[in-house]
Amino acid sequence: MTEGRNPILTYLQAISDGLRSEMREDERVLLMGQDIGVFGGAFKVTDGFIEEFGVDRVMDTPLAESGIVGTAVGAAVVGMRPVCEMQFADFVSCGFDQIINVAAKMLYRQGLPVNITVRLPSGGGFSGGPFHSQNPEAWFMHSPGIKVVAPSTAQDAKGMIIASIRDPNPVVFMEHKNLYRRIKGEVPEGSYETPFKARVAREGSDLVVITYGAMVHRALEATEDLDDAEIMVLDLRTLKPLDEQAILAAVRTCSKVVIVDEANETCAAGAQVAALIAEHGFEDLDGPIVRVASPDVPIPFSPPLEEAVLPSVDRVREACRQLLEY
Amino acid sequence: MPQMGVSVVEGTVIEWRKRLGDWVESDETIAEVSTDKIDTEIPSPAAGRVVEILVDVGTTVEVGVTLARIATDARPGEPHDAERDAPQAQVAAAPAQEPAAAASPPKAPAAPAQPPRNRRYSPVVQRIAREHDVDPNEVQGSGRDGRVSKRDVMAYVENQRLSAPAQNDPPLHIESPYRADPDPGTGDGPYVPPEGRPLSRMRQLIGQNMHRSQQTAATCTTWIEVDVSRIELARKQKNITAMPLIARCAIGALVEFPQLNAWLEDDIHTVHEQVNLGVAVTLGDDDGLIVPVVRSAQDLSPEGLARRIRELARRARARQLTPDEVQGATFTLTNPGQFGSIMATPVISQPQVAILDVEAITKRPVVVTDAFGADAIAIRPMVILGLSWDHRALDGALAARFLANIKQRVESYES
Amino acid sequence: MATSSTAARTGPNTPSDSLPAHLTLDDRVGLLRAMLLMRTLEERAMNLYRQGKVPGSFYDGFGQEAVSVGAAWAMAAVDRLCVLHRDLGAHLVRGVQPDRILSQYMGREDGITGGRDGNVHFGDYRTGCVGMVSMLPDMMLVATGMAMAFKLRGEQRCALTCFGDGSTSRGDFHEAMNWAGVQKLPVIFVLENNQFAYSTPTHQQYAVNPIERAQTYGFPGVSVDGNDAEAMFEATSVARVRALEGGGPTLIEAVTMRMHGHAAHDDMKYVPKALFEEWRKKDPIDRQSARVAAHGVDVEALKTEVRDQVEQAAATALAGPMPEPESATERVFHPRDADEILLEDGAAPWSGFVTSSEGHRSR
Numbered sequence A: 001m002t003e004g005r006n007p008i009l010t011y012l013q014a015i016s017d018g019l020r021s022e023m024r025e026d027e028r029v030l031l032m033g034q035d036i037g038v039f040g041g042a043f044k045v046t047d048g049f050i051e052e053f054g055v056d057r058v059m060d061t062p063l064a065e066s067g068i069v070g071t072a073v074g075a076a077v078v079g080m081r082p083v084c085e086m087q088f089a090d091f092v093s094c095g096f097d098q099i100i101n102v103a104a105k106m107l108y109r110q111g112l113p114v115n116i117t118v119r120l121p122s123g124g125g126f127s128g129g130p131f132h133s134q135n136p137e138a139w140f141m142h143s144p145g146i147k148v149v150a151p152s153t154a155q156d157a158k159g160m161i162i163a164s165i166r167d168p169n170p171v172v173f174m175e176h177k178n179l180y181r182r183i184k185g186e187v188p189e190g191s192y193e194t195p196f197k198a199r200v201a202r203e204g205s206d207l208v209v210i211t212y213g214a215m216v217h218r219a220l221e222a223t224e225d226l227d228d229a230e231i232m233v234l235d236l237r238t239l240k241p242l243d244e245q246a247i248l249a250a251v252r253t254c255s256k257v258v259i260v261d262e263a264n265e266t267c268a269a270g271a272q273v274a275a276l277i278a279e280h281g282f283e284d285l286d287g288p289i290v291r292v293a294s295p296d297v298p299i300p301f302s303p304p305l306e307e308a309v310l311p312s313v314d315r316v317r318e319a320c321r322q323l324l325e326y
Numbered sequence B: 001m002p003q004m005g006v007s008v009v010e011g012t013v014i015e016w017r018k019r020l021g022d023w024v025e026s027d028e029t030i031a032e033v034s035t036d037k038i039d040t041e042i043p044s045p046a047a048g049r050v051v052e053i054l055v056d057v058g059t060t061v062e063v064g065v066t067l068a069r070i071a072t073d074a075r076p077g078e079p080h081d082a083e084r085d086a087p088q089a090q091v092a093a094a095p096a097q098e099p100a101a102a103a104s105p106p107k108a109p110a111a112p113a114q115p116p117r118n119r120r121y122s123p124v125v126q127r128i129a130r131e132h133d134v135d136p137n138e139v140q141g142s143g144r145d146g147r148v149s150k151r152d153v154m155a156y157v158e159n160q161r162l163s164a165p166a167q168n169d170p171p172l173h174i175e176s177p178y179r180a181d182p183d184p185g186t187g188d189g190p191y192v193p194p195e196g197r198p199l200s201r202m203r204q205l206i207g208q209n210m211h212r213s214q215q216t217a218a219t220c221t222t223w224i225e226v227d228v229s230r231i232e233l234a235r236k237q238k239n240i241t242a243m244p245l246i247a248r249c250a251i252g253a254l255v256e257f258p259q260l261n262a263w264l265e266d267d268i269h270t271v272h273e274q275v276n277l278g279v280a281v282t283l284g285d286d287d288g289l290i291v292p293v294v295r296s297a298q299d300l301s302p303e304g305l306a307r308r309i310r311e312l313a314r315r316a317r318a319r320q321l322t323p324d325e326v327q328g329a330t331f332t333l334t335n336p337g338q339f340g341s342i343m344a345t346p347v348i349s350q351p352q353v354a355i356l357d358v359e360a361i362t363k364r365p366v367v368v369t370d371a372f373g374a375d376a377i378a379i380r381p382m383v384i385l386g387l388s389w390d391h392r393a394l395d396g397a398l399a400a401r402f403l404a405n406i407k408q409r410v411e412s413y414e415s
Numbered sequence C: 001m002a003t004s005s006t007a008a009r010t011g012p013n014t015p016s017d018s019l020p021a022h023l024t025l026d027d028r029v030g031l032l033r034a035m036l037l038m039r040t041l042e043e044r045a046m047n048l049y050r051q052g053k054v055p056g057s058f059y060d061g062f063g064q065e066a067v068s069v070g071a072a073w074a075m076a077a078v079d080r081l082c083v084l085h086r087d088l089g090a091h092l093v094r095g096v097q098p099d100r101i102l103s104q105y106m107g108r109e110d111g112i113t114g115g116r117d118g119n120v121h122f123g124d125y126r127t128g129c130v131g132m133v134s135m136l137p138d139m140m141l142v143a144t145g146m147a148m149a150f151k152l153r154g155e156q157r158c159a160l161t162c163f164g165d166g167s168t169s170r171g172d173f174h175e176a177m178n179w180a181g182v183q184k185l186p187v188i189f190v191l192e193n194n195q196f197a198y199s200t201p202t203h204q205q206y207a208v209n210p211i212e213r214a215q216t217y218g219f220p221g222v223s224v225d226g227n228d229a230e231a232m233f234e235a236t237s238v239a240r241v242r243a244l245e246g247g248g249p250t251l252i253e254a255v256t257m258r259m260h261g262h263a264a265h266d267d268m269k270y271v272p273k274a275l276f277e278e279w280r281k282k283d284p285i286d287r288q289s290a291r292v293a294a295h296g297v298d299v300e301a302l303k304t305e306v307r308d309q310v311e312q313a314a315a316t317a318l319a320g321p322m323p324e325p326e327s328a329t330e331r332v333f334h335p336r337d338a339d340e341i342l343l344e345d346g347a348a349p350w351s352g353f354v355t356s357s358e359g360h361r362s363r
Helices: A011-025 A049-053 A065-077 A089-110 A137-141 A154-166 A214-222 A244-254 A269-280 A303-309 A313-325 B097-103 B123-131 B150-163 B201-216 B229-238 B242-256 B302-317 B396-411 C025-050 C065-073 C088-094 C098-105 C138-152 C171-183 C210-217 C229-244 C273-280 C284-293 C299-319 C325-329
Strands: A008-010 A029-033 A058-060 A081-085 A117-122 A147-149 A171-176 A184-186 A199-202 A207-211 A231-235 A238-240 A257-264 A290-294 B010-016 B029-034 B039-043 B048-053 B060-062 B068-071 B219-227 B262-265 B268-271 B277-279 B331-334 B354-358 B362-369 B375-390 C080-082 C159-164 C187-193 C221-225 C250-255
Touching (some): A011 A029, A011 A171, A049 A058, A065 A081, A065 A089, A065 C138, A065 C171, A089 A117, A117 A154, A137 A147, A137 A171, A137 A269, A154 A171, A154 A184, A199 A214, A207 A244, A207 A269, A214 A231, A214 A257, A214 A313, A244 A257, A244 A269, A257 A313, A269 A290, A290 A313, B123 B150, B229 B242, B229 B302, B229 B375, B242 B277, B242 B354, B242 B375, B242 B396, B354 B396, C025 C065, C025 C088, C025 C299, C065 C088, C065 C187, C065 C229, C065 C250, C065 C284, C098 C299, C138 C159, C138 C171, C171 C187, C171 C210, C210 C221, C221 C229, C229 C284, C284 C299
Parallel strands (some): A117 A171, A207 A231, A207 A257, A257 A290, B277 B331, B331 B354, C080 C159, C159 C187, C187 C250, C221 C250
Antiparallel strands (some): A008 A184, A147 A238, B010 B060, B048 B068
């Protein structure tokens, strides 16, 4: 740590930092997941936690996603603040029912808020194959009663995990596992919250790329030096609720929009963003709303196949170039 | 040049809606012309292609003079290479006109010596064009296939601002005399005046009318203060503005003092029996005013007056008034008080002998005397009525009595 | 799999005959009253349903009243419950007002969910009950989670969850049983075996009775006469003591019979008549009435009292407004700055909670 500067942490370390900070501050916080205790987590996010907080607060659960979420709901309504980890985002489907039917609807129906956080290590790009590479955020955006966030930087990852735990509603936290060790950044020490709002990753006025998660970095790379254009990159950070004001302001300034989803194209988060812009930003558009997303196929395993599916830097750049020329 | 109105002898072309080489449908608006009575859209007498434009914008010609030629044997969609030396009309890019401007190209290719292009404008380009009153047809497109981009239209707007070409203002009938004078310039050193521009046709017309009136009539102005409490009450009950109520009172006074409901032309004094009330209406532009006439206003209740005035105003703003609707006034009412001014010296509209000006209603402390003769201060809504009158036709005493009559009617008004 | 290093909290396996689980006459009457209230309320609601005042579907627990009433009677104020659509008696024992239940059925503003959910899909958090979802065994996990929190915090409380024979076929049954067993949690699983899941009889639901499978999860399964409110109370009490002493979960099979259709629209043609008649004779209210009548209690007077209570509740509920349409989109998220809302304690009418005896103290 350099005096006067924040320490540099990886995205993963930032999440750990956030969890640790909140565990220390609030004894009601309870971590639940497979292999998170003794083993320190499949990705080592909770490495060292069991030593500091004990087995009662860093719980190695049975292999039961529905069980993890369902028991978390029970614990939450009697005053605990459970943070569930699904080992891979892909496995959340096994606990889907508990999230969308039990947790999400409890407040609306019974007036009883459910303060749980569900961490989903999501995303691909490392030959994870169809069951270790998914981006299932759209399933939860579509279910009323759930908030969905997706930080892309180390600083935001820490601030948002803390904010998610403190939020009294069910929050699905998309942590992109391909960013775990690839992304580093300054992360303030101590406890802080990042608001559930979008962030301008780079200012610009000729075109805006709207995206989130790992694709933020890809978008920045793709538009760094593109035909002398000044291209804004808007990091959504929060998918439900969407920061409509920030999105429409970016459209007003830039008038040309490229939306990038790493998730499969149909009904991805970007589709909702596109609909929002088409309805409320129509008079600010100087060209069609362009989407770049993975095609509707399971994410393949072999590198050339996976690279062909996930939006590449070149694909994003080309989409921007075409739209600039329109 | 068509004859619009019995007494019209000439007209001025204000704007060409079709350019050389454009296709025009029968009855489609081809131009807008102005007389000293009114401005009107001219429907095309036939369908065909505009092959010659003979009268430029801003030129005044006599009734009967040919304005343009239309080739009725032409077919739409034919290419042509007519020259574009006819002056360009500045199309006010009102939203209603946008689809017309964009829809006509499929029938007639746009400019000569340019490849035909499907001119569509993105939503933001349309919005910016609309906000800045710019014709997107004028903008060079730098996008693919000559598409006009946001950047293009913004650059055009910036260019316009810098070069500021002469504007063709929409014509008026009578100008409002109440516009504020421009600020005098202040500065050090020898004053370098900016380049002057000739007044617009409209301005000239109005100026002539004003000047003629001032030179003809012996104009004097008398004022009176009126308590409009009862009017305020009545207007709320009837859900109308104060204006028609005051108008009703003025008309009642005119019936009692018909000498003010008169014309004076070359020493011929005509006192009218019916009250044709001219009511000044703003056209919604910065300085646009027209005075449609409510015929036989003496027969109308305040509600009827309100309705008639509203309808005339609506038609005025939509440029739908006929020439007969703006002539024949025997007395004029003007009401520029919406901006807060309290007194004015209105100019009489020839050949009438008087004009009544109603300024802003403001709450003031006034002295009221009760039945026992005790004085007290009360807050009352007050208005100053100003009457400009022609001393050739009447004296100040009559003017004052007329005003007093209005005052008495207003202050004792009962629905 | 890495085994949990949670220190096992072992306690004595308390034999049932040393339990001071006695019921006073007041308790016995209370049990009957609660069952009568449940049945009378449901009959009144059925009428309203037939009059078109109850939208959607209508479910009742006719013939099963003893299960939820007996089990709830054993729950302390600090305990928490997850009960289902044939367990209205549990809500009544915990203190939910009858008029609010009828309002709930009729979708009125004063219903417990304010019209957001229907029929018995409610849980008044002020009575310590979590409202059910339609995916019934889901609630087993929620109850397990509550028990997990109690254990982690070292609290002398337990959770109770009711579910049916059909629920045992779903994965959440297994996950809950397994989780509760491996963590030795203070949760009581009440399996309401009413012989049918809609039209599916139990022999098409499972190959081996879940009671026999409980031990494979690490805890006992006991079978109880579900039509005997006092037996239900007894079994639940025992399970509760066990749980509080660190003995872990218990599976109680309440053997009963669903005497009406799955819902009001079901005519139960698939139930053999003989079976039906056999169970008719074991009606829980008849049995409890006989019990207390033998001690001189005027059952008819009690029935009249309950009927009047229900009539009054109906009048109140019928006078209440429907919810405002604009409110339909409210309360999806709880604001950050709003007060925390948690489950609260419910009523615990058992006489044993009033006297301070070990392990049965109410808070």
